[in-house]
Structure formats: structure tokens, C-alpha cells
Amino acid sequence: MALILPESDKKPLMMMEAPQPASGSRRPTAMLVVMVGLPATGKTLLARKMANYLNWVGQKTKVFRVSDYRRKHVELYSHDLFRYNNIEAAELRKKSAMEAMDDARSYLLQGGQLAILDGTNCDRSTRAQVMDTFTRQHQIRVLFIECVCDDEDLLESNTKEILKHSSDYKEMNLEKAVEDFRLKMEHYLEVYQTMSAKREPQASFIRLVNAGETVTARGLDSPLDARILACVPLFNPTAKTLYFSRHGESEFNILGRIGGDADLSPRGRVYAQALSRYFSDKVRVPGLRVCVSEKKRTQQTAAGLPAPFEVLAALNELDAGVCEGLTYEEMQEKYPQEFAWRDRDKLRYRYPWGESYVDICRRLEPVLLELERTTNVLVVAHQAVLRCMLGYFLNKDPEELPYLNVPLHTVIKLTLEGFTYRMETVRLNVECVDTYRKQPRNCSDVRSADEALKTVPKHYDNLKFLTSPLIEQH
Amino acid sequence: MALILPESDKKPLMMMEAPQPASGSRRPTAMLVVMVGLPATGKTLLARKMANYLNWVGQKTKVFRVSDYRRKHVELYSHDLFRYNNIEAAELRKKSAMEAMDDARSYLLQGGQLAILDGTNCDRSTRAQVMDTFTRQHQIRVLFIECVCDDEDLLESNTKEILKHSSDYKEMNLEKAVEDFRLKMEHYLEVYQTMSAKREPQASFIRLVNAGETVTARGLDSPLDARILACVPLFNPTAKTLYFSRHGESEFNILGRIGGDADLSPRGRVYAQALSRYFSDKVRVPGLRVCVSEKKRTQQTAAGLPAPFEVLAALNELDAGVCEGLTYEEMQEKYPQEFAWRDRDKLRYRYPWGESYVDICRRLEPVLLELERTTNVLVVAHQAVLRCMLGYFLNKDPEELPYLNVPLHTVIKLTLEGFTYRMETVRLNVECVDTYRKQPRNCSDVRSADEALKTVPKHYDNLKFLTSPLIEQH
Secondary structure, X not given: OOXXXXXXXXXXXXXXXXXXXXXXXXXXXXXXXXXXXOOOOOHHHHHHHHHHHHHHOOOOEEEEEHHHHHHHHOOOOOHHHHOOOOHHHHHHHHHHHHHHHHHHHHHHHOOOOXXXXXXXXXXXXXXXXXXXXHHHHHOOEEEEEEEEOOOHHHHHXXXXXXXXXXXXXXXXXXXXXXXXXXXXXXXXXXXXXXOOOOOOOOOEEEEEEHHHOEEEEEOOOOHHHHHHHHHHHHOOOOOOEEEEEEOOOEHHHHHOEOOOOOOEOHHHHHHHHHHHHHHHHHOOOOOOEEEEOOOHHHHHHHOOOOOOEEEOHHHOOOOOHHHOOOEHHXXXXXXXXXXXXXXXXXXXXXXXOOOOHHHHHHHHHHHHHHHHOOOOEEEEEOHHHHHHHHHHHOOOOHHHHHHOOOOOOEEEEEEEEOOEEEEEEEEOOOOOOOOOOOOOOOOOOOOOHHHHOOOOOOOOOOHHHHOOOOOOOO | OOOOOHHHOOOOOOOOOOOOOOOOOOOOOOEEEEEEOOOOOOHHHHHXXXXXXXXXXXXXXXXXXXXXXXXXXXXXXXXXXXXXXXXXXXXXXHHHHHHHHHHHHHHHHOOOOEEEEEOOOOOHHHHHHHHHHHHHHHOOEEEEEEEEOOOHHHHHHHHHXXXXXXXXHOOOOHHHHHHHHHHHHHHHHHHOOOOOOOXXXXXXXXXXXXXHOEEEEEOOOOHHHHHHHHHHHHOOOOOXXXXXXXXXXXXXXXXXXXXXOOOEOHHHHHHHHHHHHHHHHHOOOOOOEEEEOOOHHHHHXXXXXXXXEEEOHHHOXXXXXXXXXXXXXXXXXXXXXXXXXXXXXXOOOOOOOOOOHXXXXXXXXXXXXXXXXXXXXXXXXXXXXXXXXXXXXXXOOHHHHHHOOOOOOEEEEEEEEOOEEEEEEEEOOOOOOOOOOOOOOOOOOOOOHHHHOXXXXXXXXXXXXXXXXXXXXX
């Protein structure tokens, strides 16, 4: 009899699972996505964002960037590397591409589900070679994603990002870099052949014009293809700045109760005012968009902001099911088994009739995609929800999510710089309780109440707490 | 303190939740999808399948078919209704379209999330009017989906379906119907204007060529748009015949144990042979594709079939978590609270560290989409999983799913006829236990073990069972 014990129940996070292809016995889905397009059309950012998103939804994905391999061979960068009749450089670039492909192939053969080959792959013969290597020799499906950009503003902003963040240009002054980039583009234009259904009838591809304004897909062959098609037009390269805040301290926070739908405490209301001042006076965000949950405490926190708020149920706090409204002490008393289970695997643990962190990750998916295409948004939400959201943008290991520290009364700002987000935190000076509870050492079913409650943060009807002042900082 | 009681915890099934748009306070996402295209391009089937799928993922969706309204006004059908200079008929068709739009609008204003207007909407002025009514007057987003078909075979097979199933032609002989349809098409060709980004710059649209061979999208504006984009190319009109079977009787079935990974019982092995004979001799399905779960009992059942099988983890039986491998009697003894909760709301109840029916519905989504584009597939899976799959294709109310009867040792065949599936069941003549457990009358926390176990089906170490023969039929 195969009894599954919770302790060993570390299941994969499979938030989405693609059907396995092919026949005979089990074989994981393996797919190579090949980026295609001229420089500055948004390929690398798209590849990174796609990888982050697909990992999030449970597809093991990794980007292999050809230029990273090239940089290992060539220290000094110049546009001349890309001149089509520079035989020596062409050899070298070919070598780099082969190395990237080799690594992508190894990754897929060793259990990776999706490898993204990030390069220009501008001509048909290169693409035919990739198809030959992967599809013919290894039966690995290949999907091309071509980025096309004819919007001058977008092209200019993409180019600026490259000149600012790419290591290729870090030794050049701006004027020289601009000229070098222009020449590189010219070299590519000489060899670039757009994807063509007629000339490449075997190829499945998605073409993205101006970062999603128009999308065309040909030869889609699976729900995974379709899933990729659904996300790529949403990754907007101009979506750069995101703000996050928990609601102000609530009455339940003071009482150490979880969940519920309490009002703000007096100090929480002061935070709401401080937050409103911060966004009205200190940072004036053009076109600020505010999203809150259905809970009163987020709406009360956002009420004074210089923008109306949108209510998203997906932003609601983790549903604690039968434990909604309890203190940890009460939970230990009424549901000691549940309390121990949760401490053992907080990421996957679901409250009876409630949710787990994994559940939140899943319900947040459309919101995250919405944020991927928007900028200057402030999300006012809850501890567990914000842990998941920050984990997504900062590319955290899912196991870390339940213990990320997201304190009350603090504004968190994420800014996209190059291909990663930079995080800043601004603590507004309003006192509040600390709601962070560390994983206790003893998570066994037979631990004592004392051991279970060792890391519970101080709160009003907690005996320890009564001996120290309410306003103590943590 | 807002304690959520499990008994009142009938939450919506929100398997996917789209972010709410707009500002101020809460407002549900409302969207009108408008089908565009000539007759026989697959619009109606796509609209139906899309509605079924979107309802499944938690978007309240309904189709409003203009021709249904027209049929209320005109009893006798002829192509002449569609002659562009038939003024009287044009008025009548306009009236029908207005009625469909009115109903769609009411549906959206009364809480529906997505209305699909199924008609030809062939000319730009009609489309402009729809945009005006919905977007300008009611701030309801409009997304057009244009179906184009230039594949002769597909066009012919779509036409055949229409002539066979549409009530318009039920009074005509085939020859007359073919001619009538040809003339109707000619009338439409005189007025048809394809969607154009240049001439309809305000319109967001998806264009589907040959049922998904090529897809183009313009002006997508939300994760819901993207979700629609992701599903439409997968609804293949030639995917018509699906077969389903539970695994043969397993050793756990005999013992009355749930979950686990047991081998087939001797009678289960006989069923596997019978199933193999059925598909080898009785019905010879061209290009048969077989999908099984990771569990031994499905693979042992499929081992003799005239096609290799594909293993899909998403087809695994509902994970009973801490109750895996228990009998209902043991569950009542060890987890009476859980057992009562499950009986109260079997659809939403999750075993500790396990799953609910809702969870299965979600993980089945990519498999269902895969089946939507495939034909001649046999799925060998498990009771709960097949309940959900059949519920999807037969458009059942989710509340019915946990109590659908899917007996052992029975082949279920679904055939798409027109726009709905017809179900046939073939019981192969191999005896087996019955695993169906009705909802008991008493589902309260304080019921006696006797009451809780009243509907448990007979099995080997169940006392009642020992008094009757193992091979008894149910």
C-alpha cells in the first residue's frame, strides 16, 4: 500500500502541465524556441521574460544567448564582427552559435523542457541548420519567434537600452557606440531574410510586430505552442516601473489574527495618508494606475492616492479556509496537525477549504501578465500575494517565496534595467507590528505548543507581547 | 471575526480569473466577441467550442447566434434571404441581428463576462455599428474573430456538415441544398469585406486561416484576449471521434482502496484483452492514438492495444493526499472530519496534500485542448479524471461532475455531430466491482460511522460484501 507521507510530498510545482508528446513510454516535452530578428527588435528581453514566465507556470526553461558565447572568444567588440564578408569573424560567430546550440541540446536531453536560443538567426540557411540538428537528429520540436520592429520610437528606445546596458558598448563613448550600432545593423540588413511560410514550409513560427501590436502564427502544434503565443504579445518592453505595498496595519494585524476582512488600525490609516502623500508629492508617477484586492484594508490604504483604484479578486490574501480569522495560538489549539503540516511545507500546504502559496501563484498569473505589459502601476495587496509577485519579477526559487520578507508600511519599487529588475524599498515612517513568522525548528506532528509557537510574532493578546511596548520596531 | 464555514463555502469555480478592467470600484470584465466570415468557414463550431472552453476555465460565456433569431421570423428558408438587393429580407436579417445584439448586451450588463455574437458580420458598416453600440455606448470591449477558409477540402467538409445538420436544409433534397448553399455563398461574396488593420484601425481582431493553420492578431489588449488567441487555433473542426475507458479493475478496486498504484486484478487483465480485441477487430480506428496516465493500471490496460501509448501525468487519478491507499472505512476512522467535508462538497473538497475535482479540471486543461485538435484518440484513465473530461465535452454543470457514472469495463465513445457530441457506451462483457459511491444523506461532522459509510460500494474486506458473491453485477 503506497501511503504518501506529507513529509516526502515535495511535488513539482507543475502549475501547468503540457501533454507529453510521442509514443511508447514516457518522454518529457522538449522544445527549442529560436529567436529571429535584427538587433534592437526586442529579442533578448522577450526571451528572458518568456523564460521567467514559463518557469513560473512549471515549464523548465533556459535561455542560451549566442552573444554570451561570442564574448568568451572575442574580447574587443566592434561592428566589424558582423560584416558578412569578414570570413574570420563569421567563423567565430558560427562557432559561438554552435556552442550555444550544443548547450541547449544537452539541456533538453537532460530533462529541460524548453530551451530558448537567443540570437539573430537572420538567414534561412542558419534556421534550416537548426531544424536539421534538433528536429531531424533529435526529434526536438523547433518553434521560431521572429521579432520585427518598424515603429521608430520603439526601435529608438530599444537601441538606447542596448547602448546603455550591453557590455559590448561599455568601453565606447556614446557617439562611437551609436555609429558602431548603426553599422552592425547595416551588416545584418544585408543578410536578413524574414520568416516565410512559402520558403520555409516546414517551420512553425510566431511573428511579432512592434512588440505585439500584430502577431502572426503559423503551424502551431500543441497547447504549449499556443501558451507561448498567448504570452509573447503581452511582454511590453516599455513596461518598466512597478510599485508594491502591503495594506496599512489592520486591526487583525494588531490582534495577530490571519485572513479576515478587518479595517485599518489607527496606525494603518496614518500609513494610508503617508502613502498618498508619497505618491502625490514625493514621486509623481505619470499615469499612475492602482490595483487593490477586494479586502477593505487594501482599499482603505489606496483611497487617498492620486488615482482611482481597480479591484482585482486575484490580489486577495491567501485564503486560510477554516483558519480564517484565527491567531496562530488558536490554530495550534484547534488544528495542531494542520499547523505542523503548514510549517513543514508552507509553499505547498493548503488550508482546509483554503489555499496554498502555489494556488496563489496560479491565480496571480493573469495579473502578472497584465503587469508585464503595463508601467507605473502600484499594487496594494497582502503579504503572501506580494511575496509571490515579487518572487516572479525577481526570479526567485519558488521554495523561497513563503519566507520573503515584505514588511508593512513600506513601498517597494521595481525598475527594469536592461533585462533584470532592480528593487528599492522605501520605509515610510509609520510604526506598525511585524507579521513575519520564521519557520520554527520543530515541524513534527508531535511537537509541543510551545515549540510550535516559538516564532510567532508579537501581537496584542499574546502574553509575551504584553510585557513589551506595542510600538516596538523590528 | 469572519470565520468562513466550509458549509457555506460554495465558491465560484474561477479556474482562471481575468483582471478586472477600469477604475473606481469593482466591475466585472465584459467582452463581446464578434464572429466574422463567409458561410462554411467554421464560425459556429468555433464559437461553441470557445464558449464551452471559456466557461470551463471560469469565464461566464454565452453564444448568441443570429441565424437562430432569423429562424424565428422566417419559416421557409432559401438563399434568396441573403441576396443583397432583397430589401425586405435585408430588413428582416437586420432585425434578427439587432435582437441578438440586444440579448448579448443584456447578458453582459447582467453579469455575463463574455458574449459571442455568431453571425457573418461580413461588411465593415455592420462591424462599425457593433463597435458603436458596445464600445462607445457601453464601454464593452469588442474583439472580432474572422474565419477565412481557402482550403478546398476543409471548405467541402464544413459545407457537408452544414447541409447535414442545419435546420435550414432539412426540408430540401441534397441536390437542391447544394445549389441553394452555392447561391447563398455568392450573395455573401458580393458584400464580404475582410477585416483590415488599415480600414478598421480601431478594431482588435484575430484572423484564423483554415482553422488555425495561420493565425493573425492585432490590437490584443489583455490576458483574456491572449487566452482566446491561445485557444482558437486548437479547435480543429475535423477532430470528431474520441474514446474513453477507465483502466481495468485493479487490485485496489477489489479491496475498496482509493488511489495508489496497484496492478490490474485478474478480471482487469481480462478486460485489457477484451479492450485490445475491441479496437483490433471490432472497430478499427485509423491512426488510433492512445493516452494513459502514469499509473500501472492504465498502462497495463492499454498494453495490448494496436497502437503505442503516450503517458500523460495530467491523466493521473485525483490525488487523495493523506488518504491515498485507504478504504472509505479507514478514512472514516482516521479522518472523519475530512470524510464529512468531502461528502458535503465533493467538487471543491481537497484532500490534505491532495487534490479536488476543481484541481483536476485545471490540470486537464492542456489535455482537453490537445483533444480538441485531435481525432481518433482513446484515453485510458481513471474515474474522477474521466468524469471531468466527459463533463467538459458534454457541457455538464460542474456540480454534476463528481457524481457522473463512469463504470469500469466500459468503452465510451463521443462523436461530434454538428455542434454537439453524441455519447455511446459499450460495456465489454467482463465482470467487475462497482466503485460508484452516492452522496450520503447525512454529511454533517457529527454523523455516525454507519451513516457515513451507508453508500460505500461493496468490496472484499467490507463485511456486507462477504455475504454476496464477488462477481455480482451492479
